[in-house]
Amino acid sequence: MSGMTMSQKILAAHAGLDHVEAGQLIEADLDLVLGNDITSPVAINEMAKFTKSGVFDKDKIALVPDHFVPNKDIKSAENCKCVREFAIKNNITNYFEVGQMGIEHALLPEQGLTLPGNLIIGADSHTCTYGAVGAFSTGIGSTDMAAGMATGKAWFKVPSAIKFNIVGKPSKWVSGKDVILHIIGMIGVDGALYKSMEFVGEGIKNLTMDDRLTIANMAIEAGGKNGIFPVDDITIEYLKEHAPGKEYKVFEADTDAQYDEEYTIDLSTLKSTVAYPHLPENTKTFDEIEDIKIDQVVIGSCTNGRIGDLRAAAEVLKGRKVAPGVRCIVIPGTQNIYLQAMEEGLLRTFIEAGAIVSTPTCGPCLGGHMGVLASKERCVSTTNRNFVGRMGAIDSEIYLASPAVAAASAATGKLSQPSELGL
Structure with missing residues (x-):
C-alpha cells in the first residue's frame, strides 16, 4: 500500500478511514461550507425541496455576498436579500454583508475560519485558495x-x-502571481485536471502568505481539484494573528506518496509573467512582449487584493501618475485590508496617482460592475481569468498580471514592468 499525499490524508481523516487511494469515492465530514450572493440563492432554493429543514451547524457555514455588492441592480439586491433572510432564519454565525464583508477568499482566512487540516467546500471555483494554510x-x-x-x-x-518542488528565492518584483502564471503556462489550463497541486520545497520559505494564497487560488486555472501548501513557520505566524487559540491538525505527505508528475520551480529564474487573451495558459515574459496600449487596469480580486498586493502596487505608483486615457481601479480585498491600506498611506498614493479605490467587491473580475469593458478595450488585471467576454464586451481583451506589473502598466499606458520605470 503506497503512502498518501497531504490532500489524501486530510480526506481520509474526514472520511474516518485509515487509507484512501486516488480515484476512490468517499463521503467525508465538512469543516466549512461557503457560498456567495450568486451561488447561495440556488443552494437555498434547493434546500427548500429537502425533507430535512435547517442547517447542520450554524457555525460551519459562511455566507459572503461579494460578487455584485454593493448591489448593482434589482436582481443582485434580490439575491442578497435571499441570502440575508436565510442567514437570519438559520442564525448563521459567519454571515458577512456590506460593512463587514470582503471578497470571500480574502475574508475567510483573515477571519481565521480556514485552518490547517480542514476540509472545506465552497460554491465558488476559487475556494481552492485555502490550501495556502494547509x-x-x-x-x-x-x-x-x-x-x-x-x-x-x-x-x-x-x-x-x-x-x-519550489526552490530558490524570487527577485524583487516577482510574486506569487508570477509563480502560478508560470506554472499554468508550463502545464496548461487542463494540466492538473482533477488533481491536487501540492507545493513543497525549501523555496516555500521565500513565499509570503499572500503569495501562497494567490498560488493556491489559481490552482483551478490549471484544472486542479485543489492546491495545497505544507504548514510551516509562516503559516503558524499567520494563524497566531488571524486564528488565535484555535485548534487545528497538521497533515504531512508520506515520504512514499505517489505523484503523477513532479516539477521543480526555481524562483530565482522566474520573470514578471503576463497571461495574454484569452486563456491563463497563454503566458509571456517581457522579453517576448510588444507595445500593447491599454485602457484600464484593475488591481484587486480574490487573487490579488491583499495588503501585500496593494503595497507592491503603491510602491510602483508612488510619486507617479496614471497615464492619460487609462482608468486604474484599486479594490482592497476586505474592510481590514482597506483600513490597513489607509493607515499605511497606500490609498493616498493611489488617489494622488489618479487611480480610484473601491469598497471590497469582486466587481469587474467577472464583468459584474465597477469596471466593465467596452468593445475592443484592453485591461491589465490582477484577477484570475481572461476568457472571452469575462470582463465585458466579447471583443475586449484581458491581460492577467501581478500587482506590480498592473501598476507599472497604469503609469505608462501600455503593458509594462516596473523596470521600465527605473524600479
Whole structure:
C-alpha cells in the first residue's frame, strides 16, 4: 500500500478511514461550507425541496455576498436579500454583508475560519485558495452546497497529485502571481485536471502568505481539484494573528506518496509573467512582449487584493501618475485590508496617482460592475481569468498580471514592468 499525499490524508481523516487511494469515492465530514450572493440563492432554493429543514451547524457555514455588492441592480439586491433572510432564519454565525464583508477568499482566512487540516467546500471555483494554510478546499456546485449545508457531508473522488518542488528565492518584483502564471503556462489550463497541486520545497520559505494564497487560488486555472501548501513557520505566524487559540491538525505527505508528475520551480529564474487573451495558459515574459496600449487596469480580486498586493502596487505608483486615457481601479480585498491600506498611506498614493479605490467587491473580475469593458478595450488585471467576454464586451481583451506589473502598466499606458520605470 503506497503512502498518501497531504490532500489524501486530510480526506481520509474526514472520511474516518485509515487509507484512501486516488480515484476512490468517499463521503467525508465538512469543516466549512461557503457560498456567495450568486451561488447561495440556488443552494437555498434547493434546500427548500429537502425533507430535512435547517442547517447542520450554524457555525460551519459562511455566507459572503461579494460578487455584485454593493448591489448593482434589482436582481443582485434580490439575491442578497435571499441570502440575508436565510442567514437570519438559520442564525448563521459567519454571515458577512456590506460593512463587514470582503471578497470571500480574502475574508475567510483573515477571519481565521480556514485552518490547517480542514476540509472545506465552497460554491465558488476559487475556494481552492485555502490550501495556502494547509486545508483541503475545493469548489463545488450549488446543489452540493445545499447538501453540505443540510448534512455537513460531501462526496469526493480522491484526487491523484502533482508535486511542485519550489526552490530558490524570487527577485524583487516577482510574486506569487508570477509563480502560478508560470506554472499554468508550463502545464496548461487542463494540466492538473482533477488533481491536487501540492507545493513543497525549501523555496516555500521565500513565499509570503499572500503569495501562497494567490498560488493556491489559481490552482483551478490549471484544472486542479485543489492546491495545497505544507504548514510551516509562516503559516503558524499567520494563524497566531488571524486564528488565535484555535485548534487545528497538521497533515504531512508520506515520504512514499505517489505523484503523477513532479516539477521543480526555481524562483530565482522566474520573470514578471503576463497571461495574454484569452486563456491563463497563454503566458509571456517581457522579453517576448510588444507595445500593447491599454485602457484600464484593475488591481484587486480574490487573487490579488491583499495588503501585500496593494503595497507592491503603491510602491510602483508612488510619486507617479496614471497615464492619460487609462482608468486604474484599486479594490482592497476586505474592510481590514482597506483600513490597513489607509493607515499605511497606500490609498493616498493611489488617489494622488489618479487611480480610484473601491469598497471590497469582486466587481469587474467577472464583468459584474465597477469596471466593465467596452468593445475592443484592453485591461491589465490582477484577477484570475481572461476568457472571452469575462470582463465585458466579447471583443475586449484581458491581460492577467501581478500587482506590480498592473501598476507599472497604469503609469505608462501600455503593458509594462516596473523596470521600465527605473524600479
